[in-house]
Amino acid sequence: MPDEYRILIIEDERSHAILMSRALNTFSSQFEVIIASSLEKARQEIVQRRPDLALVDNMLPDGRGVDLLSHRRPEDQQFPIVVMTSYGDERTAVEALKRGAIDYVVKTEHFFSELPRIAERAIRQWQLICDKRDAELALRNSERRYRALVDNSPVPILVHSMEKVVLANEKAVECLGGTSDADLIGRPIEDFIVPDERQSVRERISSLYKGEPTTAAEQHMLCVDGRTIDVSVAGTPIDYLGHPACQIVFLDITERKRAELALKIRERAIASTTNGVFIVSLSENEPQLVYGNPALEVMLGVAPGMLEGKSLDVFRADPREAEQLRQLNWGIVNGGAMQETLRLARAEGEFGWCEISIAPVRGEKGIVTHVVGVVNDIAEKILADDELRRRNMELAHVARLSTLGEIVAGIAHEVNQPLYAISNYGSTCLNLLKSQREDREENITHCITRIVDQATRAGEIIRRLRNFASRTDPKLEDRDVHELIHDSVELIAPMIRDSDVFVQYELPDQLPPVTVDAIQIQQVLINLVTNACEAMKAISESKTVTISAQVSDDLVEFCVRDSGPGLPGNVDIFEAFRTTKEGGMGMGLAISRSIIELHGGKIWCQPSAEGAEFRFTLPTASEPTEEEHANDTNRVHH
DSSP states (O other), X not given: OOSOEEEEEEOSOHHHHHHHHHHHHHHOTTEEEEEEXXXXXXXXXXXXXXXXXXXXXXXXXTEEGGGGGTTSOGGGOOSOEEEEESSOOHHHHHHHHHHTOSEEEEOOTTHHHHHHHHHHHHHHHXXXXXXXHHHHHXXXXXXXXXXXXXXXXXXXXXXXXXXXXXXXXHHHHHHTTOSSGGGTTTSOGGGGBOGGGHHHHHHHHHHHHTTOOOOOEEEEEEOTTSOEEXXXXXXXXXXETTEEEEEEEEEEOHHHHHHHHHXXXXXXXXXXXXSEEEEEEOSSSSOEEEEEOHHHHHHHTOOTTOSTTOXXXXXXXXXXXXXXXXXXXXXXXXXXXXXXXXXXXXXXXSEEEEEEEEEEEEOTTSOEEEEEEEEEEOHHHHXXXXXXXXXXXXXXXXXXXXXXXHHHHHHHHHHHHHHHXXXXXXXXXXXXXXXOOTTHHHHHHHHHHHHHHHHHHHHHHHHHHHHHXXXXXXXXXXXXXXXXXXXXXXXXXXXXXXXXXEEEEEOOSOOOOEEEOHHHHHHXXXXXXXXXXXXXXXXXXXXXXXXXXXXXXXXXXXXXXXXSSOOOXXXXXXXXXXOSSTTOOSOHHHXXXXXXXXXXXOEEEEEOSSSEEEEEEEXXXXXXXXXXXXXXXXXOOO
16 A cells, blocks of 8 residues: 555635545545646646546536546556536436446535545545456466467367366367367367276366376377377366366377387397397496397306396307407497307307397487397308308319310320420430430430420329319419419310310409419309300301400409300309200309309309300409408308
8 A cells, every 4th residue: 555645636616626635634644635627737637647546526617527538448547536526417427437437426515524435435446446457467467378388388288177178279289180279179078088098087187176186197099080099198287267177288109109019029029039139338337238138148058137237258259269259349349330250158168150240229419329239140050051062062073073074185185295295305315315416415405405394284284184173172362363264274275276266365464363262263264165165166257255354343353255146045044954055964154153152252144245255253362461360260151
């Protein structure tokens, strides 16, 4: 309450104004009275300082007292106005009150004595009106702020009151598949709950209206478009527009539930797989296992659940693969992706061949936080691969012997030439020894030199034949490409001459060496050149076989091209027992493909401009690392 009230008396009768001022001042010292004799002067006073109460006579020289209210709406009125009149008129009273006057008073004989109480009552009533107005304004502002918060909320919100939905924000409409809030407002909340859960929802809402605490829950909701979604929902009792209400906040967790289900399925799948699976955490100072599936526990002989928290020392390798295990541990610590094949300590106390693959797992910021690994028991595969390689070597050896049988006549002729030359030069030496010629010693030296050359030539032919027919384990060596090609062609040179075929070479002067088993690659080249010669038997024109090689990335690509009739259609000529030659077994190209693939290359065929061409690739030799030097004989190639 203020210490002083400013009261403006608007009265053209000077005596009435003085009596009114005296009555107010006599009643209370809190009243500060200002007198204005017209509407114009009253307005001037109001502009200078707003009064706390205006007592205005209805009949003034420049207008009626109610005209003081004519320029404002009642709700915009800033101070109370009491209209006074000497003549009681109901119509005037109604007009004054409609325009916003707080009271209408008739000047009777008791008017002046009652005036202080009239003023007090008007001021109190005005204060009540102002308080109510402020409260209503605050309530409207609060409701607007609440509505703005709800409308702009990033989560779906429904307000339930009087057995129905009374408010739904845009997110709620979107989540429940509506097009506008009209699809939700006015409908019972049960319309959006699956039948099996409606009773429990009613009980939760009833508890909220009673003020009893509830916790967030997960349930299913029905959408306007007929879908069913999983939601996490929480309710809060509120007052909405003066009525008890319940604010329902919910989140669509359908995708999260699907992800959780998929995660559970993956966990069960990982747990049930026969391969060992482990996860290593890199967040600690030392990498630690945070998961190992049952297959890995059985493989390592560890009790269920005991792998968690273990260090990488749980993996022990055969001493011959210690370097591979060190590399694997290095990859885990540094969050790399790699694969190693080694003999791992097993539950039985023995070492068994395993293939361990690791891959990094990155967090939201792209930082490697974990490493996942898969341990594949390949002991049986190793045995099977060894057996397959043994059988392939046997088959390749048989094929080489078969090829040797086909070219033996030509080879006999090749060997016979240097032997005949040796015989001639030997006879010449005997004759020179018997003669008395002065240049006898010089000629004998020349003959003996030629005998040595021809013997070396014959020995080289025999060496090639012996190597080609040998039955030895594959031995990978760095070999010169030119030497491989020329040695292969020399072995079948008689057959090439008999077939009237011209062999030309398109080889760069500089080619990197290749890491191969020379005998096996010679077998491939001999098979391809022999096939090319046989393919050109029926043609009378120029018969040419072109052998070329070029470098492509880290590979050397070989090509054997002929000028024959070309490739047969719709036949996989690399398939075993498939042949286009009369009397052929169909094994040559199948064995060739097996050899090339075992060397890490590929072989294929394609038509050429004049005939057919066969191409294959071999890896170039690289500088050996320390890791490759260590325990090289224990490596597994498959």
